[in-house]
Amino acid sequence: MKILTLVRQVPDAEARVKISAQQVDLEGTTLVIDGMDEYGVEEALRLRESGAPVEEIVALAVGPKRVEDALRTALAMGVDRAIHVETDEKLDPIALSRVVAQIAGQEGAGLVLVGGQEADWDSQALGAATAERLGWPQLTWTNELKVEEGSLTGRHDVDDGNESFRAALPAVVTTQQGLNEPRYPTLPNIMKAKKKELRKETLDTYGVQPTVRVVNAEIQTRARLNRMIDGKDPQAAAAELLDLLRNEAKVLA
Amino acid sequence: MILIVAEHAGGKLAKSTLEMVTAARESGREGPVTVLVLGQGVAEVASAAAAVADQVLVADLPQLAQYSAEVWAAAAAQIAQEGEAHTVLIGGSRSGREYAPRVAVKLDAPYLEDAIRLSVSGSALQAQRYTYLARVTETVEAQAPVTVVTVKPGAFAPAAASGEAGEQYDVELELPTPRVEVTGRSVEKSSRVALTEADVIVSGGRGVGSPENFAAYVEGLADRIGAGVGATRAVVDAGWRPYAEQVGQTGKTVQPKAYVALGVSGAVQHLSGMGKSKFIVAINKDAEAPIFKVADYGIVGDVNQIVPALIEAARK
Numbered sequence: 376m377k378i379l380t381l382v383r384q385v386p387d388a389e390a391r392v393k394i395s396a397q398q399v400d401l402e403g404t405t406l407v408i409d410g411m412d413e414y415g416v417e418e419a420l421r422l423r424e425s426g427a428p429v430e431e432i433v434a435l436a437v438g439p440k441r442v443e444d445a446l447r448t449a450l451a452m453g454v455d456r457a458i459h460v461e462t463d464e465k466l467d468p469i470a471l472s473r474v475v476a477q478i479a480g481q482e483g484a485g486l487v488l489v490g491g492q493e494a495d496w497d498s499q500a501l502g503a504a505t506a507e508r509l510g511w512p513q514l515t516w517t518n519e520l521k522v523e524e525g526s527l528t529g530r531h532d533v534d535d536g537n538e539s540f541r542a543a544l545p546a547v548v549t550t551q552q553g554l555n556e557p558r559y560p561t562l563p564n565i566m567k568a569k570k571k572e573l574r575k576e577t578l579d580t581y582g583v584q585p586t587v588r589v590v591n592a593e594i595q596t597r598a599r600l601n602r603m604i605d606g607k608d609p610q611a612a613a614a615e616l617l618d619l620l621r622n623e624a625k626v627l628a
Numbered sequence: 629m630i631l632i633v634a635e636h637a638g639g640k641l642a643k644s645t646l647e648m649v650t651a652a653r654e655s656g657r658e659g660p661v662t663v664l665v666l667g668q669g670v671a672e673v674a675s676a677a678a679a680v681a682d683q684v685l686v687a688d689l690p691q692l693a694q695y696s697a698e699v700w701a702a703a704a705a706q707i708a709q710e711g712e713a714h715t716v717l718i719g720g721s722r723s724g725r726e727y728a729p730r731v732a733v734k735l736d737a738p739y740l741e742d743a744i745r746l747s748v749s750g751s752a753l754q755a756q757r758y759t760y761l762a763r764v765t766e767t768v769e770a771q772a773p774v775t776v777v778t779v780k781p782g783a784f785a786p787a788a789a790s791g792e793a794g795e796q797y798d799v800e801l802e803l804p805t806p807r808v809e810v811t812g813r814s815v816e817k818s819s820r821v822a823l824t825e826a827d828v829i830v831s832g833g834r835g836v837g838s839p840e841n842f843a844a845y846v847e848g849l850a851d852r853i854g855a856g857v858g859a860t861r862a863v864v865d866a867g868w869r870p871y872a873e874q875v876g877q878t879g880k881t882v883q884p885k886a887y888v889a890l891g892v893s894g895a896v897q898h899l900s901g902m903g904k905s906k907f908i909v910a911i912n913k914d915a916e917a918p919i920f921k922v923a924d925y926g927i928v929g930d931v932n933q934i935v936p937a938l939i940e941a942a943r944k
Contacts, residue, residue, distance in 0.1 A: 388877075388896045392760045399764055411878075467768075469732050469739045494877065497759045497900075498741050503697065503729035512807040513697060515726045518871075528811070533695075534722050535637065535822075536872065539812035552861070552878040553871060586738035590754065591767040599908065599924050606911075606929025613937035616909065619925055624907045626828060626886040627853060 376428055376485035376522070376544065378419040380454065381475060381501070382436045383409045384445040385494040397591045399495075408445040410557075411490025413452075414550035417557040418520060419488055420453045427522040431455050433482060437474050439463050443573065450568035451560030457571070462578035467587040468496065472504035474581045479509060485544050486527075491516055491551040502549035512542045518553040629659040631713035633704050634677055635721060636667065641676035643825055644719040644779070646786035649680045651779045653787070656748035657715045664707050664799075666700060668693040674796055679789035684796045685711075689803075695723055696806035701730035703801050708735060713774060715753065720778040721824070728778045738770030744783040753777070761877050761900035781824045782883035816872040823875070826856030828886045831875055831902070833860040835891025835912055836931055839868040845935040846890055852942045858882065860898050876901035891931045894919030911935070 386392055387405040394400060408416075416434065423429035434449035436442040437460040446457040460474055479487050487509075489502040499515065506513035518537075519530040527548070528541045560568070602619070606612045620627045630652045635642040645663065652661045660682035665674045670688050678684045685707060691699065700723070708716050708731070716735070718728040720742045732739035740746075743755035744765075752771040757780070759766045823829060830853070832846035842863070850857045858875040859868070875882055877897040887905035892898065894910070894917055902908070903922060910923035913930050920926045927934055 386760065388761060392763050394764070399760060399766075467739070468741075469729065472729070472733070492877070494761055495759065496741075497757070497762065499725045500729040500732075500739060500741055503726055504733050504739075507701065507730035507733040513726070513730075514808065515697075516722060532722065532871065533813075536813065536815040538810050538814075541809045541811050542807055586772070587740065587768050587770050589766055590749075590769050592759070592764050594763060595765045597904070599922055601920070601923065602925050603920075604925060604927045606927040606934060609929065609933040609937040610941070612927050612929060612934055613941040616925055616927060616938065617941050620886060620907070620909070624886065624924070626907055 379484040380415045380488040384442045385409045413557040415488030417555045450571045451565040457573045460576045468500035475505045476508035487547045491549040506547035513547045515549040630715045632663045632717045634665045635719040636673040647784040648717045649787035650784040655746035678793040680787040681794045683794045685799045697727040701727040705734035716776045720780040732776040737774045740777045742780045823856045828855035830855045830888045831858030833892035834862045
């Protein structure tokens with residue numbers, strides 16, 4: 376079985392996001408491989424290490440030249456080769472799923488791993504949209520995964536708790552915290568990664584257009600009252616806080 | 629028409645469905661507001677929906693007893709096509725955001741995800757949504773014959789029943805067989821109100837000190853004031869609390885009227901899940917904790933001393 380694992384590059388969680396010309400401007404921002412996608416890369420490696428029949432693990436990124444860095448990280452973690460569809464076009468998840476599905480098809484992938492909710496779009500759509508395009512089942516918010524003879528078993532979160540599941544392969548799995556702890560690339564592996572294949576493709580090949588346009592972006596911070604209550608006398612502080620919540624904020628009866 | 633796929637649980641229409649009715653009416657899109665109820669034994673849900681919608685389509689079928697992404701997507705897409713819906717609204721719950729993208733692909737429609745506001749600009753539908761761990765509010769737009777939207781829970785006021793109940797119609801569906809077999813379910817039962825529905829949430833971080841303190845202070849205060857219980861990622865990672873209580877980027881996003889953060893430092897991942905709360909209260913002994921920057925009311929002090937006093941005072 377071949378595993379295709381998607382890799383995206385997002386601002387570091389602690390980095391300041393800035394806006395210019397009504398759009399998010401990532402110039403000068405520290406960018407990292409999305410933590411959710413990192414779980415996917417790690418899980419592919421662990422499935423192979425645990426003895427599942429994994430022939431090859433391929434990392435895929437769609438985006439500008441800089442996303443090469445994220446692919447190099449995935450290669451250094453241990454994936455076998457990488458595909459970079461290089462474009463400056465900003466594709467929404469529904470449009471991007473068209474590229475991912477086509478490549479999954481060409482590669483003959485039996486399992487596609489995608490981050491559960493990415494830290495730039497705050498979107499959960501890519502995995503499900505890719506699964507629909509491929510006509511495959513999907514498992515989202517997965518925190519436990521096992522691959523056996525042509526099938527997947529595991530556990531994932533649902534609205535009111537969690538479920539154990541079984542599904543036939545091929546399938547799309549979206550990852551989340553708790554699935555694993557991603558490894559750090561070691562220096563020897565970083566050196567080895569430089570010799571691994573990183574194939575370049577152009578977006579034209581896939582005939583994809585964005586379906587959603589960003590018309591504006593702003594950093595909106597709600598003005599907070601920042602009213603500090605002296606905590607030295609716990610009883611007085613508690614009474615004052617309750618009074619504010621009841622009579623000023625009117626959020627408690 | 630505007631098609632809303634109802635969210636319901638335990639035989640009750642969820643608040644999120646009423647919120648979607650408001651979103652539909654405020655969107656500026658024209659046509660009757662139609663609610664589609666999928667499930668088994670949903671008569672009560674359907675009449676509750678009829679009280680707020682122009683019409684209700686009911687698919688009361690054994691194959692719909694259990695939610696499945698593939699089945700729900702097929703049902704919603706079929707009805708959207710037959711009813712020539714130009715807008716399809718789906719709840720922004722975990723399951724809603726799981727099957728909505730499949731509906732969009734089936735309808736070859738653009739998808740506006742987790743909208744907090746909807747409006748019409750020319751012939752395009754515009755949505756506001758949070759991005760970059762909720763640090764940015766983006767306005768996105770799509771221009772197409774049909775657009776699929778998920779609506780963020782808590783972003784719109786729930787619609788109130790109007791004078792006349794909408795007509796109810798039974799619908800036929802051709803449904804696929806789900807390919808994901810559920811082999812076990814663990815429902816996180818709680819006598820408390822669900823996090824995404826709670827008006828008030830009391831949440832604890834590592835600063836609370838221990839799992840025992842968490843139970844005494846966070847749960848103690850929540851029970852006293854009738855609030856939901858939340859936790860930070862650090863607390864969940866440490867195994868003090870179940871993942872279902874986690875608020876933040878990798879957990880739940882909440883928007884209550886009041887969010888009371890006990891011993892929470894205020895990491896970006898956590899703020900992205902609760903930063904839009906109407907009022908934020910922070911109690912932490914570290915005066916430098918970032919949570920105070922976003923707090924409306926802050927107490928620099930020991931949770932172990934302040935919270936018992938708070939529980940006591942709330943009793944009065």
